[in-house]
Amino acid sequence: MGEDRTARTAVRTITDLARLAGVSPGTVSRALAGKSLVNTKTREKIEAIAREHGFRPNQMASGLRRQKTGVIGVVIPLGHDTRQQISDTFFMTLLGFLADELTLRGYDLMLRRVVPKDDADWLDRFIGSGMIDGVIVIGQSDQFDRIEEVADGYGPMVVWGNHAEGQRHCVVGTDNRLGGRLAAERLIAAGARRLAFLGDTTAIEFAARLAGAEDVAQRLSLPPIIELPAHLSPERASDEIARHLEAVMGRIDGIFAATDTLAALCLTALRTRGVAVPGDIKLIGFDDLPIASHTVPLLTTVKQDIAAGARGLVDLLLRRLAGEQTESLVLPPQLVVRQTA
Amino acid sequence: MGEDRTARTAVRTITDLARLAGVSPGTVSRALAGKSLVNTKTREKIEAIAREHGFRPNQMASGLRRQKTGVIGVVIPLGHDTRQQISDTFFMTLLGFLADELTLRGYDLMLRRVVPKDDADWLDRFIGSGMIDGVIVIGQSDQFDRIEEVADGYGPMVVWGNHAEGQRHCVVGTDNRLGGRLAAERLIAAGARRLAFLGDTTAIEFAARLAGAEDVAQRLSLPPIIELPAHLSPERASDEIARHLEAVMGRIDGIFAATDTLAALCLTALRTRGVAVPGDIKLIGFDDLPIASHTVPLLTTVKQDIAAGARGLVDLLLRRLAGEQTESLVLPPQLVVRQTA
DNA sequence: CGGTAAATTGCAAACGTTTGCAAGATTCCT
DNA sequence: AGGAATCTTGCAAACGTTTGCAATTTACCG
Structure with a gap:
């Protein structure tokens, strides 16, 4: 009964308390904030009552008053292909690590997926909402210019993506060009000479991967790499891949897929048409997603260190929040040789 | 120059404007809220100025005053196995769909991953923060009781997970028991008689799947199903699976894996030891993740409709926010026959 | 014991938005 | 033209916290 009475007293606000x-x-x-300006006894008493009644301060009010929210925005721009990242294991895994890392640092994560094409204002709106202290953009998609503009006037932003010479926004990402070189070199070491690149190069990360491969092809005076554009969503990609193979079969002996997901689809398509891998065609992917160690034959690929990427993103963002100027962070990819090349 | 001057006038607050x-x-x-109480001309003028200066109202202040934030919390409790869901494609895909669905309905998404073991207070803290209008819990993990308690005093909560007789919290999920039946029936139809279940049954969803399979085994007077507990993270699971196979090989001819991910690992392990699938052992998974259509042989599995799940979660939550009482939603799983059983 | 320094508390004004109420301006009718 | 009805607008009080400043209490010292 006595317990009932105390439990009944709703104590929602700091004033009730x-x-x-x-x-x-x-x-x-002050007591709840743990500042030293309050008498130890008073503090203990207050803490006890707070605990007893399960009191939690209203973060909205706190955020408003302090002009900071303790929330970091994470935004995934869905580019050309709206359905793109939903199936994209890479981005989702990165998101998982980001959530962990931010929690560890005491921040909450607000997730937003936007379609820039329908909503030119996507980034400013998020930043201007007053809900977030900083923003992490996952993937530049085709929004490089928009991001550059924003970066001029807004500090606490870090982007996952490709690093270009002289860009103004702070980016964390894999050295895609180097990754492309590693991939091409591996294909060639495995005996391939006439290469193709599978993936949509309007995404600048992919373009950089292709560029790296082309570096190698040129250096060795191989024929130019054939581009085979493909969407990332499995439904669409399957057809596209089939059509591409139809067209180029016999003219190539090595395929560099922009993504493990694409590589896996490609592998299936090749098997369907009875093409031996790596016998007739060598194949290499990118990312080293779980799927790469489940295909048959096992997929050779270029690994991105996703956990390190998440750590880098958060670290740089928090330093920027603290007012520091930060350079971009470029992570080295790593060749993982399995069976397809 | 004139443009410069207007652009220079920072207009952050509604008062500036x-x-x-x-x-x-x-x-x-009132003008910005689109209420009809303001003169059309005044409204247009205000809107023009707002647009010109890129004004966005502060959502924190608005939230505080209106006592609603337009944000839905999504929380993933990491149970027994901390690293669990990080690699769990299923949860991540669900999250992606949730993000889409919430955006569509005009809500933002606040993501939190918690370790209940280290933080008994995880759910109340989130709810009491004042930052969210409602909460979606992804996965009951081993927190069924905690969730039940909270449900008694807090309306706007919907949980992804398993539905039990007479439970008090509103849940959306697949009929796991039925799924288990479908799986067992398929294994048996393919010729298996001595079944094993691969997965950790302290997760109640998995327990229900096993229960469904046992229903069938009992009905047909087959020997009891052998339990092979395994963690979900690939690193740990691989070893565990290898050990399990070592122990039961020759005594079973059908494996029901709690998850496609486990099934894929299992498939690899089986191939390593030269066991033919489906020749010597039939195998079936659960979820129908992308990986299921990339294994060799292709994985037979029980499909969960993730998109429908996300839609259901959001729909029920919003109805609860509107004050409605809602029943739980149980979705039918669907057998997808491929090559492993 | 008087007096100063330090520690502890209360007061009240912010933070930026929304909204009930009432005042002022228009419109419309007879 | 006079007055009621309807539109528009402004005023000021919230929403729940934090924090500078000042007032009060306590501790300390000679």
Whole structure:
């Protein structure tokens, strides 16, 4: 009964709590904030009451007053292909690591997926909402210019993506060009000479991967790499891949897929038409997603260190929040040789 | 130059904007809210100025005043196995669909991953933060009781997971028991008689799947199903699976894996030891993740409709926010026959 | 014990928005 | 033209915290 009575007293606000403790709201605020300006005994009493009633301060009010929210925005721009990242294991895994890393650093994560094409204002709207202290953009998609503009006037932003000479926004990402070189070199070491690149190069990360491969092809005076554009969503990609193979079969002996997902689809398509891998065609992917170690034959690929990427993103963002100027962070990819090349 | 001057006038608050428009803040608020109480001409003028200066109202302040934030919390409790869901494609895909669905309905998404073991207070803390209007819990993990308690005093919560007789919290999920039946029936139809279940049954969803399979085994007077517990993270699971196979090989001819991910690992392990699938052992998974259509041989599995699940979660939550009482939603799983059984 | 320094508290004004109420301006009718 | 009805607008009080400043209490010292 007595317990009932105390439990019944709803104590939602710091003022309720203050009344119960017989002090002023200000004191309660200070006590809960753990500042040293309040008497130890008072603090303990207040903490006890707070615990007993399960009191939690309203973060909205706190955020408004302090002009900071403790929330980091994470935004995934869905480019050309709206359905793109939904199936994209890479981005989702990165998101998982980001959530962990941010939690660890005491921040909450607000997720937003946007379609820039329908909503030119996507980035400013998020930043201007007053809900977030900083923003992490996952993937530049085709929004490089928009991001550059924003970066001029807004500090606490870090982007996952490709690093270009002289760009103004702070980016974390794999050295895609180097990755492309590694991939091409591996294909060639495995005996391939006439290469194709599978993937849509309007995404600048992919373009950079192709460029790296082309570096190698040129250096060795191989024929130019054939581009085979493909969407990332499995439904669409399957057809596209089939058509591409139809067209180029016999003229190539090595395929560099922009993504493990594409590589896996490609592998299936090749098997369907009875093409031996790596016998007739060598194949290499990118990312080293779980799927790469489940295909038959096992997929040779270029690994991105996703956990390190997430750590880098958060680290740089928090340093920028603290007012620091930060350079971009370019992570080295790593060749993982399995069976397809 | 003129443009420079106007652009320079920082207009962050509704009051700034009011001053520029020569009206009171209240009028600006009403104009921007699109209420009909303001003169068309005034509204247009205000909207023009707002657009010109890229004004966005502060959502924190708005949220505080209106006592609603337009944000839905999504929380993933990491149970027994901390690293669990990070690699779990299923949860991540669900999250992606949730993000889409919430955006569509005009809500933002706040993501939190918690380790209940280290933080008994995880759910109340999130709810009491004042930052969210409602919460979606992805996966009951081993927190069924905690969730039940909270459900008694807090309406706007919907949980992804398993539905049990007479439970008090509103849940959306696949009929796991039925799924288990479908799986067992398929294994048996393919010729298996001595079944094993691969997965950790302290997760109640998995327990229900096993229960469904046992229903069938009992009905047909087959020997009891052998349990092979395994973690979900690939690193740990591989070893565990290898050990399990070592122990039971020759005594079973059908494996029901709790998850496609486990099934894929299992398939690899079986190939390593030269066991023919489906020749010597039939195998079936659960979920129908992308990986299921990339293994060799292709994985037979029980499909969960993730998109429908996300839609259901959001729909029920919004109805609860509107004050409605809602029943749980149980989705039918669907057998997808491929090559492993 | 008087007096100063330090520690502790209360007061009240912010943070930026929304909204009930009432005042002022228009419109419309007779 | 006079007055009621309807539109528009402004005023000011919230929403729940935090924090500078000042007032009060306590501790300390000679």
